[in-house]
Amino acid sequence: MTVEVKHEARRDRITLIGDGAAADPVADLAALCRSVAELARTTARPPRRIRLEHLGTAVEVEWPAEQQADTAAPPAPDAPPEAGTARHVRAPMVGTFFRSPEPGAPPFVAVGDTVAVGQPIGILEVMKMMSPVEADTAGRVVEILVEDGAPVEFQQRLIAVEPA
Incomplete structure (x- = not known):
């Protein structure tokens, strides 16, 4: 070609x-x-x-x-957090969000888990290609906002993290 x-x-x-x-x-x-x-x-x-x-x-x-x-421009990352304020890991592109590395496996993260910057929190499937979604802030996961296997939009909130 x-x-x-x-x-x-x-x-x-x-x-x-x-x-x-x-x-x-x-x-x-x-x-x-x-x-x-x-x-x-x-x-x-x-x-x-x-x-x-x-x-x-x-x-x-x-x-x-x-x-x-x-x-x-799409929504900017959340402002610097105040004490007790959550930040959100957002979808980097449109696709299908998976919480586990494969069917039947435990999820990458659950509510209460501690995450580090760069730690995988899920997978985004786009046209049969799998891309890891990584935490962009360190802290404790306080809420999972998207169900496993759900379609997501660009910049949609996936999980809420209370900064460390």
């Missing part, structure tokens, strides 16, 4: 256009999705829009313009 990359700087957009001539379309789609997810995760601002097509191989990632970035 050949892919053309067009970076439209004045429109804050990256477009990938392929010829659809893939030897293994399923593997190409999986690789494409991984690349887009990684790109979205590593940028300073989350994308405003991600558009994927499959057999024609078109991917478009668009970020808000600088002047719109403040007004269109």
